[in-house]
Amino acid sequence: MSAFPHVLPTYNRASLAFERGEGVWAITADGTRFLDLGAGIAVNALGHANPELVAALTAQAQRIWHVSNLYQIPEQEKLAALLVEHSFAETVFFTNSGTEAAELAIKMARKYHDSNGQPERVEIVTFEGAFHGRSTGAIAASGAEKMVKGFGPLMPGFRQVPFGDLDALREAVSDKSCAVMIEPIQGEGGIRPLSDETLREIRALCDQTGALLILDEVQCGMGRTGRLFAHEWAGIVPDIMMIAKGIGGGFPLGAVLATAKAAAGMVAGTHGSTYGGNPLACAVGARVVEIVADPEFLAEVGRKGALMRQKLEGLVASHPDIFEAVRGVGLMLGLKCRVAPADLVAVGYQEQILTVAAADNTLRLLPPLNISDDEIAEAVTRLDRVAAMLDGTADE
Incomplete structure (x- = not known):
């Protein structure tokens, strides 16, 4: 044996x-x-x-656990409405993890430009030290040797610049860039916050070049900084944002939040998830948002x-x-x-x-x-x- x-x-x-x-x-x-x-x-x-989350989970567990996204899910609708109410977003897609959220964010940004007649805009610019998950796409986004060694060939279409280096970022963003993807505060990278001014400069750069701004708030979001989302301190809004971790309070749950404009290319059949947004996860997530967003x-x-x-x-x-x-x-x-x-x-x-x-x-x-x-x-x-x-x- x-x-x-x-x-x-x-x-x-x-x-x-x-x-x-x-x-x-x-x-x-x-x-x-x-x-x-x-x-x-x-x-x-x-x-x-947490007693309130235990109660939410127990109540839902006594009703229905899983039906798949072939059907309407009232608990999912409730959580999506709460997230839209408390954020920049106009639409939400639910996942089971931050890694899955990152994969959709990548797809959504590329699909946006393809749908707007610019299929060549596929490159995503990230910061060195980033962590966006462990999938093949997410490790290509980070580019760190410890993440990618032995897992080649890497997914193309990513470019890393030094952390917080605006000059390098401006040089890297081109007419081939579909998005800039960053964490407002790097978690795995060592609790490294971007300054409010840097975030505002990045938002302006994306506006000037037509690149979308993707924020990874998987670790820094859901109230951890004293605002519901960390980017709020800088007074900016992203086009796409992924969240996970705290949103489920311990129950596996993630999400991609987006503006209607950024998400317009994601029509029926372009993405899916068997478990994502199931009634159990969304019942807990809704209670988390109700508590934390206060x-x-x-x-x-x-x-x-x-x-x-x-x-x-x-x-x-x-x-x-x-x-x-x-x-x-x-x-x-x-x-x-x-x-x-x-x-x-x-x-x-x-x-x-x-x-x-x-x-x-x-x-x-x-x-x-x-x-x-x-x-x-x-x-x-x-x-x-x-x-x-x-x-x-x-x-x-």
Whole structure:
């Protein structure tokens, strides 16, 4: 019998398993409670086993689970209407993940130009350090060697420029470009925000050249920055946007939001999904939007983000050999490290705190958006103990 793992070993998993969760806490079978600052990589926007989401899921599960998109789905219509109400969008397509959303965004942008008599406009310009998913199209969009090595030939039609380099972007966008695709804040890339001015310049460049602006808000959207969507801080709107992660609050769900103009080419038969937008996912997603889009809730995210950042600045000052700086917006925060972030993650397990490593030597902190002030204080206390264990000050 083969000794090869039954689960394909594409992850370097920690030797931890969680039996249940309560809010910001993930709990093992023996009752050990871990303070979860990863939230399933920004997925559990309202924490583990949120009672309101459990109620929405349970109620829907007792009615109907799946019918496919051959039929009308009232729960899907409700969630689409909520997203249109609270965003720039005029239409929504539901997927199961951010990767699937990225694939549709790519197709939609190319189809837009083809439908407008410019089939040669297929190139999409992205920023280095981007992460748009793991499909063949999404890895071609990122262009990073660690993502693409061994998976060639890559899908053509993508061009990467240095992160935030407007001059390089202006040079790259041409009459062959169908879109610019960017994350307002790179997550996997190391919690690297684009400035509001840079986002406004990119929007203007797209307007001047006829390229569509695609925003990837899979990680930074759904209230994580203190606005429902991160691009709102810059006062711009995209043509196409993909979301996922937090929209389902832990239930697999993604979506592509678009203007009617950008989506006009996507007529019947041009795209589909068997599971996308099923009643279970949309019932949960609608409850998430109803909670997170509330202005008072978003204001609290902003306040808690400022509080957490202030405490993290003190942490950086106390451990200059471990940390370099804090960056990010709202409750999408990163600690730029002077040591390997993986070391902090590993030592964190000893202090029962969960964090997520990222590129650019950054430790990601992505707690549930409803984390309490006391839990923020406890999180920073535990991070302080982790840093002390690494810099040798633990016994001082």
